[in-house]
Amino acid sequence: MADSVxxxxxxxxxAAGALAGxxxxxxxxxxxxxxxxxxxxxxVPELPAACAVVFATLDDxxxxxxxxxxxxxxxxxxxxxxxxxxxxxxxxxxxxxxxxSGEAVSQRIVGRFLAERFDALxxxxxxxxxISSLExxxxxxxxxxxxxxxxxxxxxxxxxPGALLxxxxxxxxxxxxxxxxxxxxxxxxxxxVRSGDREVQIVLPEVELAGRQVVLIDDMASTxxxxxxxxxxxxxxxxxRVDAAVTHALFFDDALQVMRDAGVGExxxxxxxxxxxxxxxxxxMLAASLVPxxxxxKSSR
Ligand code: R5P
Numbered sequence: 001m002a003d004s005v006x007x008x009x010x011x012x013x014x015a016a017g018a019l020a021g022x023x024x025x026x027x028x029x030x031x032x033x034x035x036x037x038x039x040x041x042x043x044v045p046e047l048p049a050a051c052a053v054v055f056a057t058l059d060d061x062x063x064x065x066x067x068x069x070x071x072x073x074x075x076x077x078x079x080x081x082x083x084x085x086x087x088x089x090x091x092x093x094x095x096x097x098x099x100x101s102g103e104a105v106s107q108r109i110v111g112r113f114l115a116e117r118f119d120a121l122x123x124x125x126x127x128x129x130x131i132s133s134l135e136x137x138x139x140x141x142x143x144x145x146x147x148x149x150x151x152x153x154x155x156x157x158x159x160x161p162g163a164l165l166x167x168x169x170x171x172x173x174x175x176x177x178x179x180x181x182x183x184x185x186x187x188x189x190x191x192x193v194r195s196g197d198r199e200v201q202i203v204l205p206e207v208e209l210a211g212r213q214v215v216l217i218d219d220m221a222s223t224x225x226x227x228x229x230x231x232x233x234x235x236x237x238x239x240x241r242v243d244a245a246v247t248h249a250l251f252f253d254d255a256l257q258v259m260r261d262a263g264v265g266e267x268x269x270x271x272x273x274x275x276x277x278x279x280x281x282x283x284x285m286l287a288a289s290l291v292p293x294x295x296x297x298k299s300s301r
Contacts, residue, residue, distance in 0.1 A: 224255030
């Protein structure tokens with residue numbers, strides 16, 4: 001039995017292959033057949049190793065969580081002792097509090113679901129607004145939250161030297177400031193109130209925008225309404241152009257069109273979710289984080 005192997009579904013082949021290449025791990029694509037009734041059959045085509053790294057980004061999460069449940073169960077039955085989940089996008093992290101009584105705190109529930117099946121988890125920019133560490137949501141010793149913000153900052157220093165980086169809401173403050181610090185650029189943060197899935201109100205910070213190039217930065221864009229409204233306001237305040245950079249390119253439904261209509265020029269993202277806007281590769285930071293995790297897990301066998 002090989003020491004470690006990286007497993008992935010077909011949809012993640014490119015990012016998983018890049019990561020396996022950097023780590024020198026064999027990269028094995030899982031076989032998946034979807035039956036007409038929606039259930040699926042899953043097969044690990046080669047005898048797995050003592051330690052398996054499962055690469056699965058968790059946008060469009062409901063079906064993917066069932067896949068992970070079946071895959072983790074299958075790997076345990078096949079005798080895999082240690083399983084690491086690399087999920088560049090980690091789903092269900094935004095519902096982190098019961099806003100009305102009886103409401104499920106999905107962050108904790110999904111976190112426990114994963115912690116019961118995997119020995120370690122590595123993700124990027126999870127939406128941890130009201131908690132300070134990923135471990136509080138995913139109770140594992142190795143629950144590692146990396147950030148793409150410095151890499152986004154490096155990218156922007158090349159693409160938009162002199163730009164002002166603007167976070168559209170208080171929750172983006174940490175990402176914007178980390179990106180700005182790495183880029184050596186000025187930054188500011190707006191404030192936002194959300195009143196519905198597609199309804200937000202934003203108040204810009206008191207900073208001179210006339211004639212400035214502005215780049216909006218956020219952890220994710222989902223409906224695109226947050227970045228679209230921020231862009232409109234920034235252009236109304238006299239900015240010469242506005243672009244946007246996000247870690248997670250969810251871009252649901254008409255999000256890109258809404259953002260373009262609002263005047264957003266370039267839209268860039270990390271490759272945590274496969275999307276034409278991907279410009280920032282996460283594989284190097286994921287690989288650097290996986291090396292010590294794998295050696296800890298191997299020594300704890
Ligand atoms: C929430 O606080 C996040 O950081 C994003 O700002 C939010 O998820 C964006 O959502 P949307 O694109 O639907 O406005």
